[in-house]
Amino acid sequence: MGHHPVTAPSTKAARFVASQALLTLDARYPLVARSLIDAQDMHRTVMSGFRGWVDDGSRDARAQMNVLSTWSLELREARLSLVVQSTVPGDWGGLPRAALAEEPRTLTLDRTFRSGETVDFRAVVNPVRSKAPPPGGEGRTRGRRVAHTRPEHVRKWFARRLQAPGEPSVAPDGLTRIGAVTDPEGVGVRMLPFASSAGPHRGLRIGRAEIRGSLTVTDPAVFVEALTRGIGHARAYCCGLILVR
Template identity: 30%
Template sequence: MHLTRFRVNSARPGARRLLTSHQCLHAAVMSSFPAALPSDKNAPRVLWRLDHHARAEVFLYVVSPTRPDMTHLVEQAGWPSAASNPETPGWQTRPYTPFLERLTEGSCWSFRLTANPIHHIRRKDGEGTKRTAHLTAHHQKQWLLDRQDKSGFRITQKPADQRLLPAGRTHQGHEDHGDRYELVVRDQRSLSFSKGSGGHRNAVRLVTVTFDGHLEVTDPEALRRTLTGGLGKAKAYGCGLMTLAPVR
């Protein structure tokens, strides 16, 4: 496995086109792998995520089973002149497997995850269920908390004397965690685009959010699967990639 970081030159027209179309960006990411054929439904999963640190500081992260060639992305959305220097090719790729193998039970990390928190509802009796996005921070947090054990981690809790908001019950009877967890939800985005071409276009609508927080590893093997296979839906459109960093 490999982890790649690509800095996007947001001043370029090609970059603006990619940043406003997750469908185009997905195609550009997949074009970084010459051996990956669009018709191969059994190809290994490639995960990607955009991190918007500031208007002019946008990074693309990719986790992939093979090393990518992002020359075309540098030409469209990078700094081609700087990339002509072999020491600054325009992206950085590092082997990911050694890091994954060092994960141990009980170790603590900061994490970031962009995801598509959804649930299924039935509007009336006899009707099939419909996939619907969670729109409030409370329900989005609960979506992640419901998946933590199976995914190999546990989101850490703040000491009681550091919590500013009390826990309780919402008007719907669900638990309100207050600020019990080391978890923040930010950068909610509503995406809408067409998938397909010609007369076979389908409208795709997604709500994505970014989670930042701290976690403790409970099952290293399960967490490795989460980090390389993704978490949740809409992985082709920049969701599901969780990355770890040392706790500051």
């Protein structure tokens, strides 16, 4: 019998594995109320589920565990829905019982994405641009980040991260792409209130926007990387997590 030539599959694929927790919290409970007011407190609440995985005081603990989060608030019911995703499982037993409106729900995400597959997505992002320092400014060579505040500018921010078939995962200007494409005009954008912090983090002010729509996967490995690591800045402050279904 002759050997049949082995042909490469016509579609590329990549597997995404992560842990995800849904925490439904009572927004009136002091710990939760404070987390809503102060972005640094929200960061501490999220990271409280991951004690012991990395050395205490490690500067990049969140990035090592790929902890990403996003939240939404139901004002009428005074309920905060917090989604936390990570590459290690969180332990939410340390949260005060009275802070929980429901028992925490955790699940393991294990999904294979294929080139050409279309998924619905939602993400809260920190859409910023770099504003050049004033000419002749003393000691400043880098621009400062300025948040976009108009939906059309957020769409352009997102469009720069899209990756058409055959394009590299890093744009010529060094921007990391997301391994997927869509029509930016078909993406829904909702501007959200700024997140801020007082105390030692006074001056922290994070512009936020929610984007929704559908994405067609063009580079599954890059897409899985974007799902795992998030997109944009302020990932320590509940921005950058791409939720897909």
